[in-house]
Amino acid sequence: MAVPVRLVPLLDQFDFARQRLVDRMSGPVVDSGNGTGVPVGPMTDAEYFWEPGPGCWSVRRHADGPGARATLLTGAGAWGRDATPPPHPAPPPFTTIAWRLSHLTELLALRADHTAGGRGMTREDFRVSGDAASAVADFDRAAGAWRAALVAADDAALDAVGHSTYPYGSDPEDPFLDVVWWVNQELLHHGAEIALLRDLYRLLPAGN
Numbered sequence: 402m403a404v405p406v407r408l409v410p411l412l413d414q415f416d417f418a419r420q421r422l423v424d425r426m427s428g429p430v431v432d433s434g435n436g437t438g439v440p441v442g443p444m445t446d447a448e449y450f451w452e453p454g455p456g457c458w459s460v461r462r463h464a465d466g467p468g469a470r471a472t473l474l475t476g477a478g479a480w481g482r483d484a485t486p487p488p489h490p491a492p493p494p495f496t497t498i499a500w501r502l503s504h505l506t507e508l509l510a511l512r513a514d515h516t517a518g519g520r521g522m523t524r525e526d527f528r529v530s531g532d533a534a535s536a537v538a539d540f541d542r543a544a545g546a547w548r549a550a551l552v553a554a555d556d557a558a559l560d561a562v563g564h565s566t567y568p569y570g571s572d573p574e575d576p577f578l579d580v581v582w583w584v585n586q587e588l589l590h591h592g593a594e595i596a597l598l599r600d601l602y603r604l605l606p607a608g609n
Contacts, residue, residue: 405556411581412551415588419544422592425599426502426537441599448602449499449533458483460499460529470494476503476529498598499536503529505591506540508569512584513546515567516577517553524569544588551581 404412424431430438450459456469463481467474470490474481482503483494496504507527514522530536554577558564564577572580 402553402555404552405554405559407556407559407578408551408554408581411578411585412548415544415548415551415581415585418585418588418592419541419548422588422595423537423541425592425596426533426540444498444533444537444599446533448599449502449536450497451598451602452495452497453598453601454495456494457497458494458500459497460503460531462531468494475524476507476527477525478528478531480529480531482507482529498595499530501591501594501598502536502540505587506530506536506543508567508587509540509543509547509584511569512565512567512572512580513543513550515572516547516565517550518546520566547584 421432425441426444428441428443431441433439452459458468458471460480460482461468461474462479463474464479467481468483470485471483471494472485475484476482482500483496507524507529510527511522511524514520528539530539554564559578559581560576562576563573565572565575565580567573567580570580570583575583
């Protein structure tokens with residue numbers, strides 16, 4: 402099936418941002434934005450869990466319990482992500498790469514399921530990664546599932562309200578094309594945050 406014309410620029414944007422983020426986390430080079438390759442090493446577990454200051458939200462073992470100002474850890478398996486039911490803390494806690502990447506991976510995986518899957522997956526079903534390499538692989542897998550849901554959509558689906566039934570946003574009330582736009586901006590802004598945190602970590606004195 403041909404990709405609808407309206408979807409093409411959003412799909413191209415998603416593909417570029419996805420690949421750029423994977424390369425930024427994995428190396429050995431990342432596109433600087435103008436086609437020039439910049440050397441970058443794979444993200445370490447230390448970077449993945451780095452807390453730049455006190456009170457950060459992160460990914461933690463369920464056995465250890467949630468961090469400061471969090472009341473629960475969401476996710477299946479041994480690891481979970483710091484969270485709290487609404488209202489969320491104000492000002493919001495600073496979040497680690499682990500938290501941001503887990504959040505991004507979860508929203509992609511769940512939206513793929515609620516668009517072209519069984520439409521039953523919840524945050525409690527999502528397995529949170531406890532190391533950097535697994536987290537990057539899980540992100541790329543979730544991004545692939547979301548992309549498959551996108552290319553399966555025709556023009557009627559793009560206009561359909563509730564084509565995505567993702568339960569943690571306004572998807573059931575929005576045309577699918579609006580959801581596609583929203584997911585792209587989530588990928589772009591969280592990808593930029595993760596890249597910046599990698600840059601800041603690189604400036605730490607040796608041994609810290």
